[in-house]
Amino acid sequence: MHGKADIGDKVWHLRKNVLHLTQEEFAEEIGITPESVGNIERAVCFPSLHTLARIAEVCGVTTDYLLGINVSASK
Numbered sequence: 001m002h003g004k005a006d007i008g009d010k011v012w013h014l015r016k017n018v019l020h021l022t023q024e025e026f027a028e029e030i031g032i033t034p035e036s037v038g039n040i041e042r043a044v045c046f047p048s049l050h051t052l053a054r055i056a057e058v059c060g061v062t063t064d065y066l067l068g069i070n071v072s073a074s075k
Contacts, residue, residue: 005043
């Protein structure tokens with residue numbers, strides 16, 4: 001698993017470049033505060049498991065992608 005910065009970078013990229021949402025719009029979609037979105041993106045904190053799952057759902061990616069897990073390398 002990769003670090004907080006990797007997850008934050010992926011969330012930022014997906015929010016900004018794929019979904020084209022502001023932090024406020026994204027926060028409303030996933031059910032957290034805009035400040036929490038900023039904290040996740042800046043790697044101040046990890047998202048909770050519930051929030052991680054919601055981010056993946058809204059962004060159309062897997063939680064494995066967000067966590068940096070290489071599915072093809074798994075047993």
